[in-house]
Amino acid sequence: MTVREPIAVVGLDCRFPGARDAQEYWSLLMDGRDGTQRVPRERWDADRHHAAVPDAAHTAPEARPAGRSNTVRGGFITDPDAFDPGFFGIAPREAAAMDPQQRLLLQSSWRAIEDAALAPQDLAGTDTGVFVGVMANEWAFLQLADYDRITARHGSGNGYFMGANRVSYHLDLKGPSLAVDTACSSSLVAVHLAVNSLRAGECDHALAAGTNLIMTPVINIFYTQAGLSAPDGRCKPFSAAADGIGRAEGVAVLVLRRLSDALADRQPVYAVLKETGINQDGRSNGITAPNRFAQQQLIESVWRRAGVTADDIRFIEAHGTGTLLGDFIEAQALGELTSGRSGGSVALGSVKSNFGHAEGAAGIAGLIKVVLALHHRTVPPSRFADDENPKLDLPGRRLSLLKSPLRLPSGTVHAAVSSFGMGGSNAHAVLASAPRSVHHGRHPAPGVFTLSARTPERLRANLLAQADALARRPESQLAQLCWTSNRVKSRMPYRAAASAADLPALIAELRRAAERAEQTARADGGRRGPSVAFAFTGQGSQHPGMTASWYRSCPAYAHHLDEIDKLLAPHVHTSVRDAVLDGDADAARARLAQPALFAVGYALAATLTEAGIIPSAVIGHSIGEFAAACAAGALDPADAARLVARRGALMDDLPEDGGMLAVSLEAAEVELLLAGRERLSVAAVNGPRGTVVSGDLAELSSLEALLGERGVPVRRLAVSHAFHSPLMRPVVEEFRRECAEVSDRRPALPVFSTVHGRGLTGEETMDADYWARQITEPVRFAEAAGALLASGVTHVVEIGPRAVLTPLLSRLRADGGHAVSLHSAHPGEHAPGHRPQQLFGELWCAGLTPDWNLLYADTDRVPRRLPPYLFDESFRSWRSGAAPAGPESSAPAVPLDTDTTAVPSGADHGERRPPVPAGDVPDSLDALTRRLVCRIGGHDPRQVHDDDRLHEDLGFDSIRVMELKTRIEDALPQLGQLPIEDLLASLRTVADLVAYLRGQLADGGASAVPVTAEGTR
Structure with missing residues (x-):
């Protein structure tokens, strides 16, 4: 069978319990730490919904308290409500209505693309695909139960489909965009679909993602009633202590490319997906029960198409939930393939032992573990390996749980990962270590490191993060790291550039830039571009x-x-x-x-x-x-x-026989002094008191003496x-x-x-x-x-x-x-020798976009991974699963009602403001317009400026624009109904909108033109 083109994992980002990013995730795995915790009070009252059921798996259903969970623990990520809406041009009120999973996916997608050494803006307009695995939408349950408070924002803020579509929309990606729900295998199925889309040529880049947030105790109660829940909230896969599932959450995004494309672009590659596959259990001993033979057939099929056998597989990341039945069936299915292998045993593990079962994100959690293991050439140990379940006969099946990290050999190494859905949808993948590539940079080779952010505060934080990361990089990569920063980190309005000929100097420059970041001017702050x-x-x-x-x-x-x-x-x-x-x-x-x-x-x-x-x-x-x-x-x-x-x-x-003299006088004054001196003349007028006289040396000396007597500063030029x-x-x-x-x-x-x-x-x-x-x-x-x-x-x-x-x-x-x-030159003759880099950095900080490639040799134009963007986390919006359905409890942390004349929060639902008296309009139009914009978007008036763009900066999409139109017409009835075409044409910035309204008022009001909700006549 022909082996199909491998797919490269070129970028990734993740947040899982106990780990805020991929680096912390790897440390969690290698240290064998427990990422679980008690249910945070922001989720629900764990004690209220808890009833001790010591051994749920062996407790008769009728003996299990209805509506109760047998655990108060699980794997929870920190600050799931934190988001940076302004970064993505989302109005705070819209962000508050969005499922937090969408917010997490947006930020994680951006960070994953940057991790791939790509600028997310470079993917805008391309056929990049987005494939998201998701099985829970508890936010919708909490948000949509109160029918009286549902707005258009809630419709676009909820739904599985929006998890993918939101990313495609805000990053302007034109490829396939879909959400996948196959329960626990959702995210690995999403990876499979992304791989096939790349191979079919439907897209050249693909984001494959998984997400899960636990916001209510509903699934905990279900697992308890089904006898699947571990009382201590921990998964203990393949352990004698295995007693059920501990739930977890997380979000992760992979950036995938065809391997040939990634290598052609010299892109860093974590690992290679050789083959993926999916199938279904069909009719087995229960719709929620696993099927050994379906698992075995799938794994055999994927291995065969990948061109590998059990002898090639060094380790397997199992589904491994820690249920007695699930572990037994999975061990049987794998054993049929591995028991006859030559050599030692295949390492077996499950990341669920570290923080629990992440459900919709479980498959991608295991996949990223494998990707990082191949990248670091080390397999992390398995928690609970010291208490292996003897009934599984893992040694007889040539499988082993790792009690300590396993160092992988040199050369190509293969691994596999499985993910099985509760309803019977199975997924499996075979991976290989990345092909070795060597791209040595010149040493020494200067560069200019560029960094940009949405605000001065974010610029400072990101400068410090980059400085810390660069301190751990080899000196020979200086120019390559700088070139990567020019390509990836240079598109936002607040900018800093640091040039240096060595890494220590560059790091020092970045730290100095961080100290003055608060004084940074916005590069695109003018109404017209730089010339x-x-x-x-x-x-x-x-x-x-x-x-x-x-x-x-x-x-x-x-x-x-x-x-x-x-x-x-x-x-x-x-x-x-x-x-x-x-x-x-x-x-x-x-x-x-x-x-x-x-x-x-x-x-x-x-x-x-x-x-x-x-x-x-x-x-x-x-x-x-x-x-x-x-x-x-x-x-x-x-x-x-x-x-x-x-x-x-x-x-x-x-x-x-001549010379030149610089004289600190006005040109007219000098001309008077030159009267009668025919061999002298004004040679240059460089400024109000910057005149140069040129001519015969003898006459020039006479003039110099005269000026000296009068106390006029002069300077002889060396010509x-x-x-x-x-x-x-x-x-x-x-x-x-x-x-x-x-x-x-x-x-x-x-x-x-x-x-x-x-x-x-x-x-x-x-x-x-x-x-x-x-x-x-x-x-x-x-x-x-x-x-x-x-x-x-x-x-x-x-x-x-x-x-x-x-x-x-x-x-x-x-x-x-x-x-x-x-x-273009240094002020002095002996200044440091990297002026080209400094000038390019200064031009870029001024808002221009130089072609950075001109500063670098071909050997230095190699992408290197840099830490991804650090978002602003001051915005918070959450709704507790403990709160009864009723008045909206979620709200951004930013003050939405700082203006005492602003409309109260209930105004989002049809409230009409009294019209502004016509005589008051000219003097208060600016304040009125700003107030309406802030009220509709939920913005802090102190943070909205005249040159803010309504669409890109303030998040005014078609729904918000229609609401703004209605509010303006209510506040200024003398305008009648505003033509939507004219309004849209005037909505570039807040100042443009004010100017449009002022013009309409000066013209005696707009003609009344009926407009439908869609903006057509």
């Missing part, structure tokens, strides 16, 4: 070894510098790249400095553009205008290379020539002729000319006359940059080897500009 301008540095910013850190640590930059170096070489007659990187002393002279600055500027801009940081405008300071023209499409790089090489050579051949002065005139005409051969092209981007001191307009181009004028004309940077800042750009990135323009831009911002300045 970036490139500002290209001029001569004087060059230094030995400039941008060497970019060349070493950013492969894309190295490529672009190499390419422009080839274009420059025929004109410069040497390698500009080598001169730059080697710190050639001649690089300070104009002949080499100007081509070098052009090459660096061009390569930096090309790298950022390739990374998706597309400029919306450019500005260049002197020689920087050539790289700016290339970025704007006004110059071809080959033409620009020839021109800058010729420009530098012409200037370098001029006599070195070889008097650039932008009358001393440059001898080369102007020859350079004009050189430029005449270049085709005249209009820029494709706005260019803010430092020759004109403004943006180029209309048909203006950077033609030969422009470049000729540029040699002697002053650099009017302050005027051009002021116009740039006023144009609406949000960020200006300085492109050059040193941050020269950034401080100038900062001073201009203080005088009325608004854009934030960033720079």
Whole structure:
């Protein structure tokens, strides 16, 4: 029989009694701990529903007290009511009505996907399938018994189907989505369906899940009456002390892929599902009784299709409930297959011994135990192994309970897991250890670690969690961990980025970021997205070894510098790249400095553009205008290379009889001082009191002395020539002729000319006359940059080897500009060598999305597991199984009625507010709108802001929108009935809604248009 394609387990998350995540789950298993506890008081009054029945299995039914359970213990998870509704864009009132199993599945699904080194947002719109095993819906019983309080929220908040559909909806997954109820085997059957869906090509990723919550004593009573309940609330599988089932709960999600796809993406793999199968007992000795032969036939079939025999199976995770009949039948069925194996016994265990029978989540609990055992290559011990039931004859069947952990051998190891449903639906799976893969990273290789969260508080918590986890990782994985964080952790509004060349430094940076997380600004807080301008540095910013850190640590930059170096070489007659990187002393002279600055500027801009940081405008300071023209499409790089090489050579051949002086005066004041000094001129105006004078050295010294006498701060610039002065005139005409051969092209981007001191307009181009004028004309940077800042750009990135323009831009911002300045280089020449990573992190924190791959070599683009997101647990909603049906007892922990004028909680059920008097509307419309939004969604008014999106942030779906429409019409009757199409079009943010209503009121109210509940006319 042909073995079908294996399925890889690439991610997982779980919560079980005594374990809040997979790491704690593994520790619980390896330590052999007991995860059971007394029934929490929030569930029900255990004493009220308890009646001691010492041996329920041997007590006649008529002797068992009706309506009573024989145990007060079970396996319960902590804080099942905790949820982060805002993270998923769910309104608090809707979350309060949802089955907590849906809430748990949402968070566990997100965490499992992140554990697979995937960004959940990357699965949005894909054919990812969701398969959920569930057999209990006690929340619905508690919520829906009071008919008078049922709302639309309760309909969408309950039902088995919503367990899967809720995940598909909120993560925008388009593949198969279904809930499975086959009782205790539900979650392993869900895995089987997911495996088949992947193999059939219905989906490329699948979430297979199981969930169970114990909210009432109903099943406990049923088990007691059926003689199935263990008095101590503990399962003791295959033990002589086995006396029934102890109930448990939990939630778990696996992320599955076809193995070939996972390996092609170099995705980490926990283990491999080789084959799965399901069948039914049919008619046996009772609908709730197991069938030995059906179990045996299923296991044989799955093993055969998996291509394994009993000799290949090293351990089996049994169904193992701890009932006398169930243990005996399962041991018989397994023994028929294992008793003839060669070698030693097969290890046998059941996770139910650790915390009980998790029912709808039982199968996946056992499966995750097997997955982790294969991953860690160790099988955990079995509780109660010291008291093995001799009647089962496990040694004769070549089965053994582990009293201590079993270390698995190297190479491929196989294991199996079973799960049997109370109604006779059986499931079985064969797994294998993951194929070995080695992906060594470069050492050392710098990276930028990115992390984002929904709130500053969550950002701090997640930063600390990542720092703790990274402290346990090998140094060689630094770049791979950073690349994974860029791919998985970078999509939320509050952001932090830390760059480092080694792990200890990165961990320290993350902890420092956590300390200032509360001051983090929201990256997408503006009404419009970020726009970036490139500002290209001029001569004087060059230094030995400039941008060497970019060349070493950013492969894309190295490529672009190499390419422009080839274009420059025929004109410069040497390698500009080598001169730059080697710190050639001649690089300070104009002949080499100007081509070098052009090459660096061009390569930096090309790298950022390739990374998706597309400029919306450019500005260049002197020689920087050539790289700016290339970025704007006004110059071809080959033409620009020839021109800058010729420009530098012409200037370098001029006599070195000039200099430049920075003067702290307004340009107009300086012009007065230059009257009569014909060999001096204003060379640049960099700011309100930032003027540069250029010209003859003797006249410059005279001016410097005069200014010194008047107490004006001055600074002599270290230059070889008097650039932008009358001393440059001898080369102007020859350079004009050189430029005449270049085709005249209009820029494709706005260019803010430092020759004109403004943006180029209309048909203006950077033609030969422009470049000729540029040699002697002053650099009017302050005027051009002021116009740039006023144009609406949000960020200006300085492109050059040193941050020269950034401080100038900062001073201009203080005088009325608004854009934030960033720079591609370090402020100093000897700063740490990971500036590319820092800049990408700064751009990302500003709300941009760079292509992180450009920072990493192929060997570093390997996914690594990082701790999943830590959700906010301040929201709580629960309904006790002890409470009689009646007034709603569940409520979010957030205050819903903090506004004293807010509608009381009963208003969710048809209450009408008195209309607001028309004369009061204009001044109170904002407050009224916010109040209605908060009331309908159940939001704390203190946490709702103008730029909050009603759908994504506040959870306003179609039901909430219709309710909002009704409330607005009641509060503002002068509007009549609002057209639903117009309302929907105005519901992006709270501010948009207010503006729409204000406009309607200004227009005299909307026309009355009848609208149905579905929003159609």
